[in-house]
Amino acid sequence: MLLLINKTNPRLLERISLLAADQDPDVLLAGDGVFYASDFMVDKFRDIGVEEVYASKPCLASRQVKLSDKCQVVDYDQMVPLIMGEHEKTVCL
C-alpha cells in the first residue's frame, strides 16, 4: 500500500498505524506533507512499519525543508509507476 500524505495532521502516525501498519506501507509526501521529510519524522515512520518514504520534488522546491537522506525525491513521472504499478492501492491521508 502507498499512502499519499498531502497535508499535516497531528494524529498522522496513529492513523497510519490503524490503517496500514501491518501492511508495511510506503509513504509519498506531497503538498504540505513534505514537511514530514525530515530525519525525525522518517524515523517515526520507520518505527511504525513504513518502509520507503518518497517526497515530491515540485513540492519540496517551494518549501525550506531539511530533507532526510533516507527520503527518495521523486518527480511526477516517477510517482506514476509508484501509483500505477508498484502498489496495489494508494490511499490519500
Next chain:
Amino acid sequence: MSKTLTIVLMSGYQENEDALLAVGLARAALEAGHGVNMFLFGNAVNLANKEKPIEGRVRISERLKGHQDIGKIGPEIEELASMGAQIATCHTNEYGRGTEGEDYRDGVQWGDVGETFIRFLLTTNVLLSIGH
C-alpha cells in the same frame, strides 16, 4: 502495461495544492501511455468552468495577481482533455455552489455520481482520491 487512472479531486484550485498535484500526476500518467479519468467533486468543480472576463476596474495588485495565477490551472485542465483525459464534474456540487449551467472549459463534460462516476470506476484500474 497501459492502465487507466481515475483521480477524484475534491479541492478547489485556490485552497491548497491538491489541484496542482492532480494535474501533474494526470499529465505524467498520460505521457507514460496510461489513460486518465478525472472526476471533479466538491470545490474542485470550480476548475470546470470558463473564467468570466472582469468588468470594470481590476483591483488586484500585479504582485498579488502573480501569486494567485500560480494556482489558476484551468487551462491545464483543457490541455489534459486535449491529451485524451476524460474530465467530468459532479453537477450536484455545481448546483450547491451556484455554478450549474455555466459554460465548461473545452473538453470538460457534465457529470454525475450515479452514471458518470460509475462509468469511470467500471473502466479504471487505479482509483486515487485527492482531498483535504
